[in-house]
Amino acid sequence: MNDADARTPAPPAPRRGRPRKSAEQRSESQRHADVLREAARLFRTQGFDATSTRDIAAAAGMQSGSPFYYFESKSAMLFAVMRDGMAQVTESQGQILRALGPRPAARDRLRALIRHHFSVVVGPDSHFIPVMLYEWRALTPEQRKEISLQKDAYEAVWMPVLNSLHRAGELKARPTVARLFIFGALNWAAQWFNPQGPLSLDDLTEQAMRLFTGQA
Amino acid sequence: MNDADARTPAPPAPRRGRPRKSAEQRSESQRHADVLREAARLFRTQGFDATSTRDIAAAAGMQSGSPFYYFESKSAMLFAVMRDGMAQVTESQGQILRALGPRPAARDRLRALIRHHFSVVVGPDSHFIPVMLYEWRALTPEQRKEISLQKDAYEAVWMPVLNSLHRAGELKARPTVARLFIFGALNWAAQWFNPQGPLSLDDLTEQAMRLFTGQA
DNA sequence: CCTACCGATCGGTAGG
DNA sequence: CCTACCGATCGGTAGG
Numbered sequence: 001m002n003d004a005d006a007r008t009p010a011p012p013a014p015r016r017g018r019p020r021k022s023a024e025q026r027s028e029s030q031r032h033a034d035v036l037r038e039a040a041r042l043f044r045t046q047g048f049d050a051t052s053t054r055d056i057a058a059a060a061g062m063q064s065g066s067p068f069y070y071f072e073s074k075s076a077m078l079f080a081v082m083r084d085g086m087a088q089v090t091e092s093q094g095q096i097l098r099a100l101g102p103r104p105a106a107r108d109r110l111r112a113l114i115r116h117h118f119s120v121v122v123g124p125d126s127h128f129i130p131v132m133l134y135e136w137r138a139l140t141p142e143q144r145k146e147i148s149l150q151k152d153a154y155e156a157v158w159m160p161v162l163n164s165l166h167r168a169g170e171l172k173a174r175p176t177v178a179r180l181f182i183f184g185a186l187n188w189a190a191q192w193f194n195p196q197g198p199l200s201l202d203d204l205t206e207q208a209m210r211l212f213t214g215q216a
Numbered sequence: 217m218n219d220a221d222a223r224t225p226a227p228p229a230p231r232r233g234r235p236r237k238s239a240e241q242r243s244e245s246q247r248h249a250d251v252l253r254e255a256a257r258l259f260r261t262q263g264f265d266a267t268s269t270r271d272i273a274a275a276a277g278m279q280s281g282s283p284f285y286y287f288e289s290k291s292a293m294l295f296a297v298m299r300d301g302m303a304q305v306t307e308s309q310g311q312i313l314r315a316l317g318p319r320p321a322a323r324d325r326l327r328a329l330i331r332h333h334f335s336v337v338v339g340p341d342s343h344f345i346p347v348m349l350y351e352w353r354a355l356t357p358e359q360r361k362e363i364s365l366q367k368d369a370y371e372a373v374w375m376p377v378l379n380s381l382h383r384a385g386e387l388k389a390r391p392t393v394a395r396l397f398i399f400g401a402l403n404w405a406a407q408w409f410n411p412q413g414p415l416s417l418d419d420l421t422e423q424a425m426r427l428f429t430g431q432a
Numbered sequence: 433c434c435t436a437c438c439g440a441t442c443g444g445t446a447g448g
Numbered sequence: 449c450c451t452a453c454c455g456a457t458c459g460g461t462a463g464g
Contacts, residue, residue, distance in 0.1 A: 031433085047353055049265030052458060063434050068460065070433095134350060137263055173427035177415070180408055181401040181427055188400025199393070211389035211397055214430050247449085268442060279450050284444065286449095 032070045034060040036084070039067075039077040044127035048078055048135040078135060079143045085128025086150035089120050093157060106164035107213070113158055114186065115205040121190045122201070130190045155179065170213050182212060248286045250276040252300070255283075255293040260343035264294055264351040294351060295359045301344025302366035305336050309373060322380035323429070329374055330402065331421040337406045338417070346406045371395065386429045398428060 026034070038059035042051040053074050054064045071077045096116045100108060121129050132147070139147065162175035171178060186208065193204065206216045242250070254275035258267040269290050270280045287293045312332045316324060337345050348363070355363065378391035387394060402424065409420065422432045 028433095047265065049263065050353070053460080054458080065435080065459095065461075066433050072460095074459065137266070171427075172430050173423045177420075177423040178427050180404065181424060184404025185397040185401040188396065188404070192396055204393075207389045207393040208397060211387075211394050212427055214388050244449095269444085270442080281443095281445075281451080282449050288444095290443065 031060070031062075035062075035067050035070050036077065036080055040081045040085075040127040040131060043078060043081060043131045043135060048074075048131075048138045053077075075138065075140065075143070078131070078138055079147070081128050082132050082139075082147050083150065085126065085132070086147065086154065089126075089129075090150065090154045092116065092120075093154065097157070106161050106168065107170065107209075109161045110158075110165060110213070111205060111209055113161065114182075114208050115201065117186050118189060118193075118201055118204055118208075121187060122193045122195060122204075124195065129187060133187055133190075155183070158182075165213060170215075178212070182208075185211075247276070247278075251278075251283050251286050252293065252296055256297045256301075256343040256347060259294060259297060259347045259351060264290075264347075264354045269293075291354065291356060291359070294347070294354055295363070297344050298348050298355075298363050299366065301342065301348070302363065302370065305342075305345075306366065306370045308332065308336075309370065313373070322377050322384065323386065323425075325377045326374075326381060326429070327421060327425055329377065330398075330424050331417065333402050334405060334409075334417055334420055334424075337403060338409045338411060338420075340411065345403060349403055349406075371399070374398075381429060386431075394428070398424075401427075 035056060039051075039056045042055055042059060046055070053067050056077070057064050057067050060067065067077070071080065093113070093116055096112050097104075097109060100112055104112075120126050132151075136144070158179055159175060162171060162178055165171040166173075166175050166178075173181070189204065193199070199207075209216050251272060255267075255272050258271055258275060262271070269283050272293070273280050273283050276283070283293070287296065309329070309332055312328050313320075313325065316328060320328075336342050348367075352360070374395055375391060378387060378394055381387040382389075382391050382394075389397070405420065409415070415423075425432050
């Protein structure tokens with residue numbers, strides 16, 4: 001039996017995002033983005049090792065060798081998926097918090113952080129968090145170090161919020177351990193949450209708030 | 217750059233478990249177990265795709281083709297790792313609960329379930345839960361169905377406990393959603409918990425109880 | 433970006 | 449279980 005037969009084949013490039021111009025009209029940076037977007041989608045649905053650079057090329061509408069015109073290696077594609085994803089999510093997380101206005105309650109900050117994180121984790125076009133969780137090992141040590149720094153910055157924002165709730169008695173676990181448990185719980189939702197199901201993003205957030213702090 | 221270079225190489229077969237008899241003295245079933253044990257360890261540390269059957273053969277002290285004398289395919293090894301692991305953990309989970317005696321409090325049952333689950337997830341010689349989380353996609357649909365049944369049976373035991381705590385007001389989230397969040401949180405500990413670190417298994421269990429129910 | 437190609441590795445097998 | 453091997457696939461590249 002062939003191994004590849006065991007995998008659910010990826011759907012044939014649903015071509016999300018901006019519509020397709022004719023090949024000649026797409027700029028070099030658009031092609032670069034095409035490769036990156038399809039790589040992220042395939043790495044998430046099939047796994048890094050199970051995705052060939054030929055799969056990515058076909059999904060991006062190119063010949064087999066062409067992705068290497070935009071990326072020096074397959075590993076560089078994986079790194080770019082994670083680096084760009086983390087940069088975007090760190091930026092949007094900051095915006096969400098600033099939108100709360102001055103002196104928001106710790107509980108409101110946690111709710112906003114959780115809701116924002118869920119929106120990224122279960123977003124139909126954002127694949128990089130599952131990719132980070134599943135394909136961490138496929139990075140080189142140097143790449144791992146760089147992504148770790150981004151991840152630390154993203155997660156560091158949560159600590160003052162958790163510390164504040166802990167002091168207020170609304171979070172009973174130790175904040176450092178709580179943070180690890182909470183990220184595990186939230187990230188796992190990428191595997192089971194169905195956006196077409198009965199739970200909305202707000203429902204999901206409310207249930208998480210109840211579980212971790214006893215109230216919504 | 218070669219892809220394999222990106223991976224941390226697996227430690228050279230630390231030969232845990234029973235000591236090595238000379239090759240001629242090991243029975244066929246011992247050899248079978250050797251292959252399965254090394255497969256589990258390598259699938260966990262390197263990933264399924266990044267582990268060759270030659271790696272497994274070498275770790276088990278055989279020539280490259282010999283694992284196929286014991287398993288009909290690489291995929292069958294992965295399946296066996298999960299199936300045997302789930303069978304053992306379901307059995308031990310039942311024993312732990314029965315050891316609580318008659319009419320244990322729901323809180324004591326949850327604590328026992330969490331502690332037992334942690335002991336499996338972070339146990340130095342039990343690799344199958346991380347393997348299940350990471351390599352689910354590599355199973356055939358038929359294999360997935362069978363492992364799903366085992367997983368459902370294992371998780372079903374938690375529902376009466378969560379329902380009981382919810383009715384008692386000690387768990388504020390809806391039990392079905394809570395179960396998904398809780399397994400996400402507990403399983404993720406496989407990635408960060410260090411048995412040589414400052415937290416004991418009991419500490420870990422206590423922090424989880426506090427996070428999910430507000431008290432230890 | 434495409435064409436044509438290389439060297440390496442892999443799962444699996446026949447035959448003993 | 450080992451030996452010797454096959455067919456397929458893969459990441460990556462030269463040359464245009």
